[in-house]
Amino acid sequence: MNIQLPAHPPFSLPVVVKSHGWYQLSPFGWDASGVLTRVERLSTGRVMELRLRESDVGVSIEVGDRLNDAESQEVAAKAVWMLDLDLDLSPFYARAWDEPRLAYVEETARGRILRSPTLFEDVVKTILTTNVSWSGTIRMVERLVSTFGDPLPSDPARHAFPTPERLAATDEDGLRSVGLGYRAPYVLELARSIVSGDLDLEALKSADLPNADLRKRLLMIKGVGDYAAANLLMLLGYYDFLPVDSWAMTMVSREWYDGEPVGRAEVEAAFERWGVWKGLAFWFWDWQGGE
């Protein structure tokens, strides 16, 4: 069956998908024909493959199985969240027109950032990006998903992202065995705090909190520091904190400091004038000789 969803224009599925590296992490998949795939576990426990394509008005979701109304609504809600289909970036675009490095963003539909259906998945994946090369992140996520995720019935080699319940039921050694290293206790504690009810992570997606308070809540999660919190705030749609990592410092160094080493302060200063759009300006900056 197919589910059709509108998107606030301008919209481009490939642009959202490639907004950062998340599409390379299991259980996402992306093929050259322009289809974003994902093995997804619904709240009913059913596991299915979603195939998302760009359509005339937004996105078309192909699901191999028949879904009841509640399941269809769940799939639609997850897709809207993942692709931020309702997002109106016209205030950001209006400011970007005056900046040569960002003038391209509206015509190319830049601005949306691909996110996972749950904040739990995005927090785990963000923790797994820290202090490791990107290839290491890909490997850790793949092993975590294939070991603890529910299998897709039609292709048991593929799996959904593991639930907090499944990860909470394992132990530190189990998580270390899939290569998480010292991050294992962080992921375990996160999963267990969600299952115990001590942390309602998904509520933060719609929490009416000042940005600074939301950041404090994220920083309370073990394994989430300044970089990870800023990255998660970006995914949640708050752009006034910069995810300053070694890559950011390298790019700012090349752009404004002639390759001389710079720190967090210089990265912050470079984008300070963008105010609440700081994060998006940084994220979509057309870096000189960039990646």
Add this chain to the structure above:
DNA sequence: GGTAGACCTGGACGC
């Protein structure tokens, strides 16, 4: 509040 050292792991690099 600022800083040094430890932390899993695996690829890159020099020898």
Add this chain to the structure above:
DNA sequence: GCGTCCAGGTCTACC
């Protein structure tokens, strides 16, 4: 083949 360094940081102890 082996040792060292470091990668899209964070935590803890200490000052």
